[in-house]
Amino acid sequence: MFSHETTRGKEEKVARIVIAGNWKMHKTIGESVVFASNLRETLADQADLPEIIVAPPFTALHAVSAVISGSSIALAAQNIHEADRGAFTGEISGLMAKEAGCSHVIIGHSERRTLFGETNERINRKLLTALAAGLNPIFCVGETLPEREENRIEEVIEKQLKEGLNNLDDSVISRILVAYEPVWAIGTGKTASPAQAQEVHDFIRSWTAGKYGKDAAEETVILYGGSVTPQNISALMSQPDINGALVGGASLQVESFVEIVKYKSNQGV
Ligand code: PGA
Secondary structure: OOOOOOOOOOOOOOOOOEEEEEOOOOOOHHHHHHHHHHHHHHHOOOOOOOEEEEEOOHHHHHHHHHHHOOOOEEEEEOOOOOOOOOOOOOOOOHHHHHHOOOOEEEEOOHHHHHHOOOOHHHHHHHHHHHHHOOOEEEEEEOOOHHHHHOOOHHHHHHHHHHHHOOOOOHHHHHHOEEEEOOHHHOOOOOOOOHHHHHHHHHHHHHHHHHHHOHHHHHHOOEEEEOOOOOOOHHHHHOOOOOOEEEEOHHHOOHHHHHHHHOHHHHOOO
């Protein structure tokens, strides 16, 4: 579908591997603490794990931060407001998320784009604010089903990348994780096939190389999100440009999240 040449062969991936769990509006503080303790305990003696990030709802951030402190599990907020403070009833700033223990924040999730009207321009301001607050953004992009059917994937993703990353200092690209989440695959049980996902990941990496240089592009973590499960993670991860996953539904139980995190040891089982 894409006219550019594939930038990567089958060689070793350069970027680090990251598995992130987006809990959305699930789990009370108590449930979040139990989950985080179980996760920490289950992974304590495991070697060769990817980087792990969990994104509980705002109310549970501080409590989960205490539970995972000193472990290799990192904490993400699911959203922030673009201002540092002010009269924005119901909103949370990047500085507040940072103080609650977050190292990361999800920006531009398709549910924020479609249900809460977030534009590329607003997402760009949130990315700038997150970076200034010391948070590493997980920047989500993805096309809808009609956009895919109209063959507009490349155009849509490029616009999201270009406008979302507008005015960013080139050096900060190393702090941004990009998550490709086709909207039609989120929460629907319809995963993009590994080949479909790879095609868009390759496009994202090529675009990044054009803007930030080949080395920066090779190191950019590009996550796939949309109905990732313990059953399909290995096939997705076998693709050269998939550096991990942003997991919704299957991140809500410790067992399935751990199976995804441990995809390497489950290969061929
Ligand atoms: P899903 O959600 O895994 O439930 O499809 C992914 C996401 O929205 O990040």
